[in-house]
Amino acid sequence: MEVARLVFFALVASASAVDLTIENDTAITQDTTWSGIVHLNAQVFVKSGATLTIEAGADIVAYYTPGDEIVGNAHVPSAPNEAHAATATHAAVLVIERGAKIMAQGTKSSPITFHSQEVDSTDPADWQAGTWGGIIIMGNAPVNGCDSDTVDGDGVSHIEGIDNPLGDNSYGGTDDNDNSGVMTYVRVWFGGAQLSTDNEINGITLAGVGKGTTISHIEVAYNLDDGLELFGGTVDITYVSLLYNRDDQLDIDCGYQGNIQYLFVAEAMDLGDHAYEIDGHNDCTKDACTVTPRTKPTVSQATVLGPSSQQGACQYKDDMLIKLSDGAGGIFVNHILTFSPSAGILNDNDLTATEGDVSGAGDLHFHYYYYHIGNADLPGGTEIEKWDDHCMPEPCTDATDLTHSATKFNPGLKALGDLTHQTVSGLEDAKYPGAFAPGSSTWLSGWSLLSTYQKLEEISNCEAPALQAEINNSPKAGFAFVFMALMLSSML
Numbered sequence: 417m418e419v420a421r422l423v424f425f426a427l428v429a430s431a432s433a434v435d436l437t438i439e440n441d442t443a444i445t446q447d448t449t450w451s452g453i454v455h456l457n458a459q460v461f462v463k464s465g466a467t468l469t470i471e472a473g474a475d476i477v478a479y480y481t482p483g484d485e486i487v488g489n490a491h492v493p494s495a496p497n498e499a500h501a502a503t504a505t506h507a508a509v510l511v512i513e514r515g516a517k518i519m520a521q522g523t524k525s526s527p528i529t530f531h532s533q534e535v536d537s538t539d540p541a542d543w544q545a546g547t548w549g550g551i552i553i554m555g556n557a558p559v560n561g562c563d564s565d566t567v568d569g570d571g572v573s574h575i576e577g578i579d580n581p582l583g584d585n586s587y588g589g590t591d592d593n594d595n596s597g598v599m600t601y602v603r604v605w606f607g608g609a610q611l612s613t614d615n616e617i618n619g620i621t622l623a624g625v626g627k628g629t630t631i632s633h634i635e636v637a638y639n640l641d642d643g644l645e646l647f648g649g650t651v652d653i654t655y656v657s658l659l660y661n662r663d664d665q666l667d668i669d670c671g672y673q674g675n676i677q678y679l680f681v682a683e684a685m686d687l688g689d690h691a692y693e694i695d696g697h698n699d700c701t702k703d704a705c706t707v708t709p710r711t712k713p714t715v716s717q718a719t720v721l722g723p724s725s726q727q728g729a730c731q732y733k734d735d736m737l738i739k740l741s742d743g744a745g746g747i748f749v750n751h752i753l754t755f756s757p758s759a760g761i762l763n764d765n766d767l768t769a770t771e772g773d774v775s776g777a778g779d780l781h782f783h784y785y786y787y788h789i790g791n792a793d794l795p796g797g798t799e800i801e802k803w804d805d806h807c808m809p810e811p812c813t814d815a816t817d818l819t820h821s822a823t824k825f826n827p828g829l830k831a832l833g834d835l836t837h838q839t840v841s842g843l844e845d846a847k848y849p850g851a852f853a854p855g856s857s858t859w860l861s862g863w864s865l866l867s868t869y870q871k872l873e874e875i876s877n878c879e880a881p882a883l884q885a886e887i888n889n890s891p892k893a894g895f896a897f898v899f900m901a902l903m904l905s906s907m908l
Contacts, residue, residue: 435452435453435454435455436450436451436452436453436454436455437454437455437457438454438455438456438457438458438460439457439458440458441458441459441460441461441580441582442458442459442460442461442582443461443463443582443583444460444461444462444463444466444468444516445463445465445466446466447466447467447468447469448462448466448467448468448469449468449469449470449471450468450469450470450471450474450476451470451471451473451474452471452474452475453474453475453477454474454475454476454477455477455479456476456477456478456479456508456510456530456548457478457479457508458508459506459507459508459509459511459549459580459582459583460509460510460511461511461513461580461582461583461584462510462511462512462513462516462517462518463513463515463516463584464513464514464515464516465515465516466516466517467516467517467518467519467597468510468512468516468517468518468519468520469519469520470518470519470520470521470522470528471528472521472522472523472526472527472528472601473522473526473527473528474522474528474529475528475529475531476510476528476529476530476531477531477532477533478508478530478531478532478533478547478548478549478607479508479532479533479548507548507549507609507617508548508549508609509548509549509550509551509552509617510530510549510550510551510552511551511552511553511554511578511583512551512552512553512554512596512597513554513583513584513586514554514555514556514584514586514587514589514624515556516596517595517596517597518553518596518597518598518599519597519598520597520598520599520600520602521598521599521600521601522600522601522602522633522863523600523601524601524633524862524863525862525863526601527601527602527603527633527863528601528602528603529602529603529605530548530550530551530602530603530604530605530607531548531603531604531605531606532547532548532605532606532607533547545606545607545608545638545639545640545661545662546606546607546608546609546616546639546640546662547606547607547609548606548607548609549607549608549609549617550604550607550608550617550618550619550620550621550639550641551604551619551620551621552575552578552617552621552623553596553597553620553621553622553623553625553629554575554585554586554587554596554623554624554625555587555588555589555591555594555595555596555622555623555624555625555626555629555649555651556587556588556589556590556591556594556624556626557588557589557591557592557593557594557624557625557626557627557648557649557650557651558571558588558589558590558592558624558648558649558650558671558673558709559571559573559587559588559623559624559647559648559649559670559671559709560648560670560671560696560697560707560708560709560710560711561573561588561648561670561671561697562647562669562670562695562697562698570589570590571588571589571590572586572587572588572589573586573587573588573623573624573647573648573670574586574587575587575621575623575647577617587623587624587647587648588623588624588647588648588649589624591626592626592627592650593626593627593628593650594624594625594626594627594628594629595626595628595629596625596626596628596629596651597629597630598629598630598631599630599631599632599634600630600631600632600633600634601632601633601634601863602633602634602635603634603635603637603863603864603865604619604620604634604635604636604637604639605635605636605637605638605865606637606638606639607619607636607639607640608639608640608641608661608662609640616640616641617641618636618639618641618642618643618644618645618667619636619637619639619641619642619643619644619661620634620636620643620644620645621645621647622644622645622646622647622649622651623646623647623648623649624647624648624649625646625649625650625651626649626650626651627650627651627652627674629651631651631652631653631654632653632654632655633654633655633859633863634653634655634656634657635656635657635658635659635863635864635865636657636658636659636661637657637658637659637660637661637865638659638660638661638662639661639662639663640661640662640663641661641662641663642661642663642664642665642666642667642693643658643659643661643664643665643666643667644656644658644665644666644667645664645666645667645668645669646667646668646669646670646672646674646713647669647670647672648669648670648671648672648709649671649672649673649674650672650673650674651674652674652675652676652677653674653675653676653677654676654677654678655678655859656676656678656679656680657680657860657864657865657866658679658680658681658682659681659682659864659865659866660682660683660684660687660688661684661688662684662687662688663688663689664688664689664690664691664692664693665681665683665688665690665691665692666679666681666691666692666693667692667693667694668692668693668694668695668711668713668744668746669694669695669696669711670695670697670711671696671697671707671708671709671710671711672711672712672713673709673710673711673712673713674713674714675713675714675715675716675842675843676713676714676715676716676718677715677716677717677843677844677846678717678718678846678851678852678859679715679717679718679719679851680718680719680721680827680851680852680860681718681719681720681721682721683720683721683722683723683737684723688723690736690737690738690739691720691722691737691738691753692715692737692738692739692740692760693739693741694711694713694738694739694740694741694744694746695711695740695741695742695744696710696711696741696742696743696744696745696765697710697711697742697743698742700742700743700744700764700765700766701743701764701766702764702765702766703766704766705742705743705765705766705767707743710743710744710745710779711743711744711745711746712744712745712746712747712779713746713747714746714747714840714842714843715746715747715748715749715751716747716748716749716750716838716840716843716846717750717846717848717849717850717851718748718750718751718752718850718851719751719752719827719850719851719852720737720751720752720753720754721754721755721827722737722753722754722755722756722789723755723756724755724756725755725756725757725788725789725790726757735756735757735758736756736757736758736759736760736761737753737756737758737759737760737789738753738759738760738761738794739760739761739763740760740761740762740763740765740780741762741763741764741765742763742764742765743764743765743766743767744765744780745767745778745779745780746779746780746781747774747777747781747840748781748782748783748784749774749781749782749783749784749838749840750783750784750837750838750840750846750848750849750850751782751783751784751785751849751850752784752785752786752787752800752849752850752851753784753785753786753787753789753797754786754787754788754789755787755788755789756788756789756790757789757790757791758789758790758791758793759784759786759789759791759792759793759794759797760793760794761793762780762794765780767779767780768780769781769782769794769795769796770782770795770796771783771795771796772796773838774838774839774840781796782794782795782796782797783796783838783849784796784797784798784849785797785798785799785800785835785849785850785881785883786798786799786800787799787800787803787881788803798883799883800881800882800883801882801883802881802882803881825871825872825873826858826872826873826874826875827851827852827858827860827872828850828851828852828853828854828855828856828858829848829850829852829854829855829880829881830854830855830875830879830880831854831855831879831880832848832854832880833879833880833881833882833883834880834881834883835848835849835850835880835881835883836849837849855875856875857874857875858872860872861874
């Protein structure tokens with residue numbers, strides 16, 4: 417895709433001509449600023465009391481270092497990205513420790529980008545997931561430790577995989593309002609290599625991060641492990657794009673109790689696991705859960721594009737979008753779920769799920785619309801019966817794979833039709849289900865990988881949806897729905 421290569425190079429060329437190269441594992445102990453092009457070929461730890469500022473438009477080019485080419489703390493591989501990620505023993509990574517801050521304030525026109533040096537590859541057989549590490553932010557907000565063996569008496573737990581002597585892997589505490597800084601318009605692409613043997617890293621990991629932290633307009637794409645994972649904490653997150661990551665798109669564990677609003681998920685048609693995997697604590701069972709804090713996120717205004725409605729044909733692992741286990745609760749409302757054999761499953765959970773108006777919600781509540789879901793086995797679902805196939809073809813069909821053509825798409829709604837929303841206390845009162853406001857340009861436009869590769873229409877041309885009840889009562893009811901087409905996971 418030559419246009420894609422040119423677009424990305426134009427983005428990089430707009431950054432400052434002054435490059436910074438980091439070849440040695442580094443502990444940042446005083447306030448530091450990154451700008452322009454930063455060549456990250458090491459593990460960087462921002463220590464308590466220090467702030468790392470990353471200026472808008474910065475391009476962090478991360479390098480992949482096979483383990484047998486490490487000399488001391490220096491990493492100068494003869495052929496970066498040459499080995500497969502599974503052979504890595506030392507991956508480039510940025511770690512913000514407890515008491516430290518990151519101030520990464522990108523903008524729509526000047527986003528901050530973390531990516532592998534091989535991002536410009538146009539060979540479909542040479543996708544670059546897992547060719548660097550990712551970002552880890554650790555804070556002092558409450559966590560439950562995930563199991564009784566990983567949290568101490570002060571509520572502090574430890575991230576696996578950080579075995580660098582320069583780093584501290586502690587996270588969690590008692591400060592709901594802990595502040596780890598700001599991340600806005602930050603894109604994290606092609607990560608997921610191992611921090612250490614058998615420990616792949618998520619694209620973005622938030623561990624014990626508190627509500628004083630601002631996180632908005634973030635994207636993780638083509639990560640070899642989970643896209644975004646939250647280990648406890650209370651941080652609120654808005655405008656999240658998770659694209660074609662190779663494990664779960666969104667993974668929530670260990671007592672997270674924040675809000676996530678405006679979430680777009682696209683799963684790869686033959687790789688990856690769940691759209692959401694949400695876990696509580698290993699001591700929780702189907703009969704009881706007394707661990708605190710209980711995992712209980714609120715997720716509203718979400719659009720989930722599944723890999724396929726065909727059982728086993730294009731699903732990599734479990735044929736379901738949402739998996740809640742080990743006593744996890746949560747409020748999941750204003751969702752649009754598509755293309756999967758199953759909406760989801762509850763495992764080892766003592767909670768009884770509620771549906772209907774969110775004002776009567778218990779600790780586990782659902783409200784969603786679904787299209788081409790074989791088994792809507794989570795409560796609270798309403799079926800969308802008809803869809804405009806031009807706007808949303810079956811993802812797992814070669815003949816309708818729009819990523820092999822110049823066709824563009826839009827993941828929003830032109831009009832709501834009879835879709836309704838629920839108002840959630842404490843969140844913006846967005847009067848629509850799904851991630852995007854009807855009849856307007858999506859918040860992906862101008863900064864998402866989908867926009868960078870010129871796959872987004874500015875405004876959708878499709879009509880409103882037709883629900884199951886409408887089809888039964890009125891054969892002449894409108895039949896179109898707005899949505900988007902799946903981008904092939906190996907398009908680069």
